Amino acid sequence: MGITQGIEESFFDAIIGALETRSMPAGATLVAQADLVDSLWIVETGRLEGFGGLANREVELDAFGPGDLIAVSLLPASGPALVTVKTTTQAVLWRLPLADANALRETWPGEMAAIWDRAAARATFLSLVLGLRQSILFQDVNLATAVQLAKMAEQIVLRGGEVLFRQGDASDAIYVVINGRLDVVKRDGKGKAELVNEIGPGESVGELGLVTDQRRAADIIARRDTTVARLDKREYMEILRRDPEGIARGLVRSAQGVSTGMARFRRQHGGGNLPSLALIAARPGLPLRESAEALSEALGRRGSIILLTSDACKGAGYPINDTSAGAQERNIALLRWLNDLERHYSCILYVADEADTPWTQLCARQADHVLLMIDGAEKPAIGPIERAVRQVPRTAEQRWTTLLLQSPEIAAPVGTMKHLALRPGSQHTHVRAGRAADWARVARSLTGNSVGVVFGGGGARGFAHIGIIRALEEHGVPVDVVGGTSIGALVAGQYALGRGPEEILEGVMSLVKTGEQFTLPLVSLMSGRRFSRGLHTLMGEGAIEDSWRKFFCISCNLTSAQSVVHASGSLWRAVLASNSPPGLLPPVINGGDLLVDGGLLDGLPTETMNRLNGKGLLIVINVMPRTGVSTSYSYDYGLSGWRILWNRLNPFTNSVGMPNIVEILTRSMAIGSIANRTIMLQRATDLLLEPPLSVYAVTDHVKGREIAEFGYTDSAERISAWWDNQLKL
Numbered sequence: 001m002g003i004t005q006g007i008e009e010s011f012f013d014a015i016i017g018a019l020e021t022r023s024m025p026a027g028a029t030l031v032a033q034a035d036l037v038d039s040l041w042i043v044e045t046g047r048l049e050g051f052g053g054l055a056n057r058e059v060e061l062d063a064f065g066p067g068d069l070i071a072v073s074l075l076p077a078s079g080p081a082l083v084t085v086k087t088t089t090q091a092v093l094w095r096l097p098l099a100d101a102n103a104l105r106e107t108w109p110g111e112m113a114a115i116w117d118r119a120a121a122r123a124t125f126l127s128l129v130l131g132l133r134q135s136i137l138f139q140d141v142n143l144a145t146a147v148q149l150a151k152m153a154e155q156i157v158l159r160g161g162e163v164l165f166r167q168g169d170a171s172d173a174i175y176v177v178i179n180g181r182l183d184v185v186k187r188d189g190k191g192k193a194e195l196v197n198e199i200g201p202g203e204s205v206g207e208l209g210l211v212t213d214q215r216r217a218a219d220i221i222a223r224r225d226t227t228v229a230r231l232d233k234r235e236y237m238e239i240l241r242r243d244p245e246g247i248a249r250g251l252v253r254s255a256q257g258v259s260t261g262m263a264r265f266r267r268q269h270g271g272g273n274l275p276s277l278a279l280i281a282a283r284p285g286l287p288l289r290e291s292a293e294a295l296s297e298a299l300g301r302r303g304s305i306i307l308l309t310s311d312a313c314k315g316a317g318y319p320i321n322d323t324s325a326g327a328q329e330r331n332i333a334l335l336r337w338l339n340d341l342e343r344h345y346s347c348i349l350y351v352a353d354e355a356d357t358p359w360t361q362l363c364a365r366q367a368d369h370v371l372l373m374i375d376g377a378e379k380p381a382i383g384p385i386e387r388a389v390r391q392v393p394r395t396a397e398q399r400w401t402t403l404l405l406q407s408p409e410i411a412a413p414v415g416t417m418k419h420l421a422l423r424p425g426s427q428h429t430h431v432r433a434g435r436a437a438d439w440a441r442v443a444r445s446l447t448g449n450s451v452g453v454v455f456g457g458g459g460a461r462g463f464a465h466i467g468i469i470r471a472l473e474e475h476g477v478p479v480d481v482v483g484g485t486s487i488g489a490l491v492a493g494q495y496a497l498g499r500g501p502e503e504i505l506e507g508v509m510s511l512v513k514t515g516e517q518f519t520l521p522l523v524s525l526m527s528g529r530r531f532s533r534g535l536h537t538l539m540g541e542g543a544i545e546d547s548w549r550k551f552f553c554i555s556c557n558l559t560s561a562q563s564v565v566h567a568s569g570s571l572w573r574a575v576l577a578s579n580s581p582p583g584l585l586p587p588v589i590n591g592g593d594l595l596v597d598g599g600l601l602d603g604l605p606t607e608t609m610n611r612l613n614g615k616g617l618l619i620v621i622n623v624m625p626r627t628g629v630s631t632s633y634s635y636d637y638g639l640s641g642w643r644i645l646w647n648r649l650n651p652f653t654n655s656v657g658m659p660n661i662v663e664i665l666t667r668s669m670a671i672g673s674i675a676n677r678t679i680m681l682q683r684a685t686d687l688l689l690e691p692p693l694s695v696y697a698v699t700d701h702v703k704g705r706e707i708a709e710f711g712y713t714d715s716a717e718r719i720s721a722w723w724d725n726q727l728k729l
């Protein structure tokens with residue numbers, strides 16, 4: 001590959017003027033891997049070798065002799081060296097600084113482009129040799145075989161979402177992933193798809209079909225933009241003949257499943273431990289940049305984050321709109337660069353352009369998780385950028401979250417369900433401009449660190465929840481997901497709306513003061529009218545989706561005998577259903593089914609919380625003592641209502657020892673779920689709070705403030721000690 005080959009005489013004179021010569025002894029290092037390179041070199045005399053680091057050993061990648069061009073960066077501007085280059089003999093080199101090369105480009109555009117293309121081709125080839133020698137399948141082959149492999153292999157760039165091949169296709173080639181990621185998806189007889197594996201750099205696909213001579217066992221789809229080296233069957237067989245021992249070792253490694261283990265190891269230990277993210281605004285004019293910075297700062301507490309904009313990419317030498325000569329090489333170079341970034345950082349945050357550009361599309365393809373920003377106050381509609389981005393092919397694994405920007409002035413968002421109806425399958429979070437705490441919540445959710453609190457049922461004892469909320473707030477425990485049953489749902493619902501403990505206490509007290517009417521016991525003992533009206537006023541008209549915190553509550557469907565998780569739709573109706581003890585309040589009618597208090601089946605919904613909050617932190621507040629309703633009073637001959645009335649009226653008898661009908665009904669209702677509770681609580685909770693509340697009766701609503709205070713005093717120290725030991729995000 002002589003540099004002067006085919007180059008005009010006058011240009012040759014010009015370039016000679018820019019060259020500096022340098023003599024080097026044998027064994028000297030010209031450039032070390034990862035150093036910034038700012039030059040091209042041409043070998044005049046002597047020999048050099050290129051090495052790449054691989055699992056603590058250096059492998060040989062390339063050899064250079066007189067007339068050869070040494071280009072070790074994939075960038076036209078200065079960039080990191082792919083390899084280490086050392087002299088093996090005494091050598092004389094010509095150095096062409098990239099700055100001078102760029103200046104020469106002004107006068108000799110065509111000629112310099114030819115040199116650059118050669119340099120790019122050489123560097124791309126080098127990166128392919130490096131990729132192959134770092135692969136599980138070919139890491140044991142000798143240098144000559146690796147160079148031969150790289151010469152035969154076809155380098156293919158797949159776009160995110162693109163299919164490499166389908167299950168059932170004929171097996172004609174194997175593919176080594178150089179940069180990027182592939183999904184292995186299997187389909188059953190009914191066409192149901194399941195992700196069975198993920199393939200990262202250094203791993204290969206298709207060896208199964210090639211070696212066993214069977215059709216493809218799975219679909220292979222690019223998770224993001226990916227470069228693969230393709231070797232067809234004939235070529236692979238030829239390599240097998242050249243270096244049977246090296247190939248056999250690779251096959252054994254691969255068959256032993258070291259492949260997936262190694263890739264997982266790399267992913268865990270070589271950065272990339274968080275999903276790659278893309279922040280995309282649905283339309284121009286949203287505060288994309290500020291939001292990206294706020295999110296990046298919040299994520300930065302969890303790992304090393306790199307925020308990538310199209311400008312940053314351009315600055316690094318990768319113009320994304322580039323269609324000029326050599327664009328394919330630069331594309332490969334870009335993917336390699338992104339791959340390196342992924343290895344070095346915990347997370348890449350791709351920030352889209354404020355328009356539908358190739359960069360915005362690339363962001364959508366690269367992300368494991370797309371964050372779509374919309375204006376929560378706007379009329380629900382699909383934004384123009386969003387519309388374009390939705391056309392970008394993507395794998396089924398990609399997750400979407402809609403971030404609804406809200407004004408910091410509003411009490412609660414409105415109309416969220418309409419925004420979400422346009423975006424099926426998307427999660428959502430509300431964020432207020434300028435509120436770092438909201439971005440911290442998004443960061444926790446993205447990294448599986450959301451804090452969930454389960455508020456159990458237990459009548460008036462549930463006032464303790466409110467004191468515990470106060471303790472959580474005072475110690476700065478951020479709560480992201482709340483859920484509960486009965487009184488737990490009532491407290492959690494208000495907390496989800498962003499209310500503080502004092503306001504929640506006032507709210508629950510106001511309901512107690514409605515003094516529910518006892519009715520003729522045809523449907524229930526109480527009419528429930530005042531309670532439901534009061535609850536409606538208290539919670540407002542909004543939907544669960546409109547609350548700042550993620551919320552759910554539990555009711556019980558009497559008709560189908562199943563517990564119901566309310567995580568969507570009218571908030572007050574959900575809380576009402578969760579608070580309608582059968583026999584005491586009338587059931588809530590929902591589509592012909594009767595819904596009653598969730599305490600019947602699931603008074604402490606930790607399983608539902610686990611399902612909704614994944615790997616997040618779990619705090620459980622149990623206000624239902626494991627033993628309850630006992631009395632010292634003996635009523636062997638039946639218990640007369642008159643006797644109880646007399647007891648109530650007679651100032652000389654102790655009426656506290658006597659469980660009333662409400663207590664007995666409440667306890668009976670909960671009995672099934674209390675029996676299950678012991679088992680549930682033994683499962684891992686991060687913090688279990690069980691204030692000793694048996695001194696209070698489930699009907700002690702008038703003591704609400706005192707019970708709340710009790711909850712606070714009992715939990716404050718434990719919460720503080722626990723929170724001090726947590727990793728904060």
Ligand SMILES: Nc1ncnc2c1ncn2[C@@H]1O[C@@H]2COP(=O)(O)O[C@H]2[C@H]1O
Nearest residue numbers: 184196197205206207208209216217218
């Ligand atoms: N769990 C898996 N099941 C099937 N194929 C897998 C799996 N994991 C990785 N693969 C790769 O997916 C490829 C699909 O085509 P092949 O059957 O030729 O070879 C297969 C393997 O290389």
